Structures are given as structure tokens and as C-alpha cells.
Amino acid sequence: MKRYCAASLFQPPNLVKALENTMKPGPGHPTHLMGTIVSIPHTISARTVAVLGYDFVMIDAQHTPIGAENLVRLIQTISLSSQGRTVPICRVPSAQSHLLTYALDAGVGGIIFPHIDTPEQAAEAVSKCRYAYSDGDRSLAPAVLVPGVTDIAPIGSSHAHVADDNLAVIIQIESPLALENADAIAAVPGVNALMLGAGDLRVALRSPPRQVGDPEDPKMMDAIDRLVSVSRRHWKPLAVVTCKVAGTTNKWLKDFQLLMLTSDYFSVVKGHKEDLAQMTKTLAEVHGLRN
Template structure:
């Protein structure tokens, strides 16, 4: 077990992922054939439960590293995602060093952490000894920075052993500053830059749910290291809209 995206980040490379939302083998395998570095499965803002997560991770297999955003900073949720086969976790609302330490301990076996033993999906129901030997080194933990409280504690958070990167929650960080989503772009952008500068200072990879290519380009070219672009449902919608425009133009032309 080697975590390819963790190695890329350690080598100073940037990584770009996408977000699977559709629990269907055909869709997952089509995404798996892409050149994205990783998948991000969101169980915080979706209806993906642990049974669905197991199925999705099984369909992806080892074709891509998969990071799971858990719903809350609870040990059993981190354990469940990793036992199902996730290569790492994003943990929301990690606003203090104590909250970040709790998330890391949930992802690590003793003596570093409190993760309990039972990684059946993670080892494809075999290969337990190899997984036990490397899991603490290879599993990723990305705390989510999404409140002003987290920003206030950022220097302390970024020095904690086991923080493999951070992920900005752009909408919620904006909310905590008093701006609704897509408002206060200049001021919220300055806060993103402040967090990025701190990450560069501490040599910790900075990431964000960038959603679009343009936003990913903006922040990766400034020194960010982790971005997400699009989703399976978004790609289907974009492809349908593009084809629909062509079909409508063709229909109008031949019927005129």
C-alpha cells in the first residue's frame, strides 16, 4: 500500500481531484479511467451512507486514491471511512488544535492514535499484516479550515504531527466572515490567501474545494497544492448541454 497522492504532495507536486456523487459502477469506472489524481467522496453534504461508501470504494478499487469527507469529527466516522477502504479523510469543523488532534488520533492505530482494528474493505478482506505495517504512514488526514476560529489557531494547527494538508471550506469560511456564498469575493479571497501564506510558511499543502477549472488554476498557480474540479453529475450535465446546443442547431438548420 503506497498512497500515491501523499507521495506527490511530499515531493512538492500539486494534485487535482474530482467528486463522484453517483453510486453506479459504470459511472465510477468511467471516472476511474480519467487522469484525475484522486476522488473526493463527500459524506457530509450528501446521502452517501456507509453501505453506499463501501460499494463505491469497491468499484473504484486501486485505480484512484479516494479521500472521504466525513460528516463530523467523530472517531467512529473516521474509523468507518478508513475501514471501508478510503485512503484518507477530510474532517470538518476542526477549529482548534485539540479538534485536529482528535481527528488525527481517530485515523491512526496505537500508539499514535485510537483507531480500532478492523480494516476489512481497506485490505480487500486480506493482507492485514501489510496494512498494519504501513497504514499510519500512508493514510491522509486533511483538517478542514472553514471558520475564523480555525484561522485564529492556524499556526498551532499547522505544526501538529499528522496534518498532511488542509482543505478550505470556501462557503463556510465566507459565512463565518459574515458573507453569504458568492458574496464578499475580495475580502474572502484575502482570507484564502492568508491561509495559503501560512501553509507555505509551515510547508503544509494547502487545498480547497475549488469546483471549477478557473478557480483551481487561480489558486494552484499561487502555490496551492490540492484542488477539486467538477463532479460526475456536473460532467454529465455539461456534456448534455453542449450536445443539446449542437442538436438544436442541426435541427433548426435542416428544418429551415
């Protein structure tokens, strides 16, 4: 992702272009961007995942108790620790959340908006992320403009135009109404990608609860097929948390371009459980040998 960096690491990298390129097979254009999730809101976690080689890290400010100041630290820790090789993305609670402004001003590369059900809501989300130069209503933050550091732009452009061009807006589809409106949502100017919100969509569809690895409800697989069709019609990439969905095959993964493989929380749980089980097994073997 280094080649998509803006002139300053305090500015959003060109995630819009990176997303577009996933839809253009060919040399130098990866078909998938690999990511993970920060849900433990500490810079140690952000700094660690930022140097592991992921293309992006999604900071979950929707389901994690993150304050504005800490959110800024997490975003900039990812950008600076990875030297621009890993793009910070943030999921905010809503287009009305005060955290959105702080995420944008910190130089986040993309914003994920949950619970978008209509094209009108999607248009509002886009507007919140764009300055008036791009027909949006984002507010200018003079306190974050350091001359020669955070306001760098190509000749004839400006830091505001860089932000408008580079920042990706990702709309989460996670209700039957959103599925019904997915074509119209994808057609909204400024929407750069769609994300399958598997957990909430499964609940909204009244599908049975499932654990990681359980078979998937056919209604969810039908929803995936519908989203893939929308993606192809509008040439918009799709995002998904891969461990949240399990079909009879993994062929559906080829049609999703932003893959969030796990989270720091899931990895901690998995690692600790495996280590505990392994030590319990080892001790049982040791005691067995003594007997």
C-alpha cells in the same frame, strides 16, 4: 500514483508521501495532484472516474446520502478499477461519524474532515485515524484482515503501521475561527494538508452568493492569502475545489497542491445543458434553412 501503492490495493496508498513530494519541486515530484469528486453515490460513477487518469477521487460522504456498505464499495471500486493509479479520498461528516471507521477499514488513502475550527478538534480527528502505535485510538477490525491479502507489510512492520504511515489527514478550513487558528491547526502532528472550504467560508464571511464564473469577494481572496502563508510556514499542502473559487487571476492556483477540478454531478449538469443548448441551436438552424 502507482508508485505510492501499498503492498495490497486493500490498504491505503502512501498519500502522505505524495503530499510531501508536492512541496519538493524537482524531477519526479509533481507540484499538483489532480482530482475530481464523486457525489453520485453509485459504483458506475466511481468506476468511470477512476479510469480517467486523475491522481485522486474524493468521495463526498458529507453532502451525499452514502451508507456504510456503499461507501466501502465506492472506495474499493476506485482502488481496484484504477489498479492503484487513482487514490480514493473520503470526506466524512465529522470525526464522530460512524462512516469514518468504514472508510478507514476499506483502505481509503485520505480523510477530509470538515468544520474543524480549533487545534484540539484537529488533534481529535488525527487520533481517530491512527492506531495506538501512533498515539491514536483507532479500533482494529479483524473482519477486514485477510491473511496474505489485506495484512501485508514490510518485514519488521505491520498492516497497522502501514496504515498509520500512509493515510493522509486533511483538515478543512471554512470559518473565520478556523482561519484565525490555521497556524495552530497546521502545527498539529499528523495533519498532512489543509483544505479551503470555499462555500461555507464564503457564507461565514457574509460574502455575497456567487455562481461559477462570478468575480470573487475580496474577503475570500484575503482568506486564500492567509492560508497560503500558513502553508508556507508549516510546509503543508493546500487543497481546493477549483470551480468554487474565481479571482481576477488564476495565479493563486500555483499555491494549492490538491486540485479538485469538478464533480460527477457538475459534469452531468454541464454536459446535459450544453448538449440541450447545442441541439436547440441545431434545430433552429435546420428550420431556418427550410424557410
